[in-house]
Amino acid sequence: MRGLRGLALRPRIRTRIRTRTRQIAAALVAGLMTMSLAACGGENEAGTDSFTIGLLFPNRVTPRWEKWDKPLIEQRLKELCPRCTVAYANAGGDVARQQQQMSSMITKGASVLILDPADSKAMRSSVQEARRAGASVISYDRLTEGPISGFVSFDGAQVGRLQGEALLAAMGGSGNVVMMNGDPTSANAAWFRSGALSVITGRLKVAKSYDTAAWSTDNAHANMSAAITALGSDRIGGVLAANDSIAAGVISALKTAGVRKLPPVTGQDADLDAVQRIVKGEQYMTVYKPFRAEAAAAAEMAVALGRGEDVQDMATTTLDSATTEDIPAVLLTPEAVTADTIRQTLVDGGVYTVDQICTPKLRPACARAGLSP
Structure with a gap:
């Protein structure tokens, strides 16, 4: 070979x-x-x-x-x-x-x-x-x-590339990014990061970068709060969150800071909570493996x-x-998953049913995303 x-x-x-x-x-x-x-x-x-x-x-x-x-x-x-x-x-x-x-x-x-x-x-x-x-x-x-x-x-590099490409598209090709990386004790964290940077370097500016111990939502919340304090929420054009647990902490920190129009936030793992956040417009994408x-x-x-x-x-x-x-x-x-591809990727793929994703409160948003039963 x-x-x-x-x-x-x-x-x-x-x-x-x-x-x-x-x-x-x-x-x-x-x-x-x-x-x-x-x-x-x-x-x-x-x-x-x-x-x-x-x-x-x-x-x-x-x-x-x-x-x-x-x-x-x-x-x-x-x-x-x-x-x-x-x-x-x-x-x-x-x-x-x-x-x-x-x-x-x-x-x-x-x-x-x-x-x-x-x-x-x-x-x-x-x-x-x-x-x-x-x-x-x-x-x-x-x-x-x-x-x-x-x-x-x-392919961890491809995971990062999918996240970087989605963020680049959502931000219109320019702006400040906060990198919310995974736990540095995991071999995958740097792999994802290098893949993302191969896409966004020279096009988006990494304003802050954090490692997230234990891939923890709480640690991600704390890191994102620090980024908001350091930069100001209006100077954060997007967040490259390594996975969905980290994305949850990022989004909760933005909400706590009173940010009404959330910047695009990436994720990974296609957790049900993350898919529902995508439907609501709080998280921009996730990566389904x-x-x-x-x-x-x-x-x-x-x-x-x-x-x-x-x-x-x-x-x-x-x-x-x-x-x-x-x-x-x-x-x-x-595979990258956005609001437009939830049905074909996750529903048709047998990961979740529409009923699992579309709780009563989410039905109007699901209809807009083409996820009506």
Whole structure:
């Protein structure tokens, strides 16, 4: 395989992608979603598997982990490996807790761990512990350091580019932007930021930039309040919020400051609250990352590793972290969502129903957005 070197996902960890030629991510996703049990070793073999797969998520402030990713991964694992056991833990934003949770799963004999790290660097020692115990680790959604066996996520640079392009359009190509970045302990935060900056640099002025610890709505509110105090609300033309939890804090701070005409605010994850804010005109856009495909890819990879199979053929690319080279990776394609595309992206895609989005108070706004039942 020949590929491209030097494309930095995150400058601090010097991550590089090498993309396989003529491979199309969409084709992979379709294959993952329809792959038969026979392709993973046969129905009889699946019935005799009995290994344990650990699933570890970083926090509860991001609704999708508990609402979507956890049940989707568990469902797909059950389909692929009916007798496998799934052990689940959520760190609640506490890195030490996640380290303890992972150590406990390793001690109890988990063969494979699907890890979304609370801190990409701090979890390196836990990944090393897993390797010493003979367990494989798949890094999920966020890249973690250490000797991982695979990575399943979305193209983070493209997430940032979608946010930057939307903000650029909403602001008419000029003005001051406040950057409300993600938690710097996440490998994805700088990845999103670099993608956004590749679009807006030289066109929009970054007046203030903040990191948001724990991706917390409260921390985002505090940072946005500081930006309003420093700049004045009338000098803020737009806010590039890294995800929907951060966007919620940004919008609440603007409202608290008495801002009536809210500037365009970006987001990510297509949380239901965020979609409703978009309908109301409070949030300009979000980025939807089709989590069904991500969950399916992680489950496929986990079962293959548990059976001792090579996952290279499942990967659409390989990448290097600061500690590990040539990691087999599946990087999927995110989608921008605005008021005009909620129906085609999220409703037609089966993420939410119109009734879920359009509460009685939102029905007039939903009608304007073309979301009437």
